[in-house]
Amino acid sequence: MYIVTIATIIALELLIATFAFILRVIPLKNYHKNIAKVQIALLGIASLLGAFVCIYIMTTSNPSMFVESRWNVELAGTFFFLYFIFFAGSVYRYFSEKNIRNNKEKIFELKATEYKIIKYTDLMLGNYAFMPNVKSYCEFEGGRILFTQNMPTKEKDCAFTCIRIKKGIYECISYELLSGEKEGNSFEVIKRILFFVAAIEACLFVIYISQLSIVDINIVGRLAGGIGLILFGAATLGLLRGARGILSMLLRLLSYVLILTGIINLFM
Incomplete structure (x- = not known):
């Protein structure tokens, strides 16, 4: 059980790190020349870990270890599919942008x-x-x-x-x-905080799936659910920053509802 939990946490953290590079939360030298290579490397490792978890669950000699958890072949396959789709997209980006990079x-x-x-x-x-x-x-x-x-x-x-x-x-x-001044970087700080919280959320989410007995699983489930809703709402607000239109207004309203629901979930 622990090997599946650790492998999945590492894979999800690699996925989060990939988006941190894409959104420049983590600096990358020669961004446009190297970003596709970084994506392929990180998501390739995540896909291998996802495949390992699938194979491990299918071939383990002690399937009873997963009885009390939420792990099964279908869930492990879903995680692998998620990693692989992003990996395939990164490979496609690398070859489709090859001429543009030059x-x-x-x-x-x-x-x-x-x-x-x-x-x-x-x-x-x-x-x-x-x-x-x-x-x-x-x-x-x-x-x-x-x-x-x-x-x-x-x-x-x-x-x-x-x-x-x-x-x-x-x-x-x-x-x-052109004035030489720097724009306020408060939004950049918020992005870093969101990615840090997302990394914690990934750990809590996998621990909840594994139903590890070393922690109070009810508290972990409540934290994972609440933080997940808050993260999704906050990320959507950041994406919509400065956007106009009725759809943007409706999505902002939905984001505030998600954040409020997440906060309530943390303390209820």
Whole structure:
């Protein structure tokens, strides 16, 4: 039981670390050249651990050890599928962006009046209804700059370092205020706190699944459920920061409800 618990915790922590790299909570040198490689390495290890857990549960000579837990082949397979989907997506990203990574960087120095930031929430991915997602970009005379990571909180005089995706379309790698000042980093601090709490939540969640007798499992279950709801609500609020539209308002309301429910769950 302990080997399954430890292997799953490590795999989930690797998954969380992957997103920490993607969102630049953990710094990465030469981000656009190395991020896909980091994703493949971390998620590859997580997938191997997930496969190991599946095989271990299927072939163990002492299946009675899982009777009092919530572990079964289907649940272990779900975890493995989760890791592998992200791993496959990372491999696809590596090869699909191979040509883009070799593009030269280009710097656009734009005054606040020369571009407009657009951030909105919709349900489309390409031409298909998918799930709520936030699109962020700015339009200027030379085309459109896509923001996949950091972006100004509002239109300011900035120098945007970008790579060209196709004619008139660029992806922002980083930006600096032309005034030389630094934007407030309170949101970055909040992101770090959220990832730290997510790492703790992963441990609690797996311990609850394993029903380990060394802890009060009822308390662990309550903590895991409450923290999970708070995390999901807080992460959604962060994603929607600055987004406009009715759908954004509804999702913010849902986020506040989730956070409140999580807090109540912690103390009830």
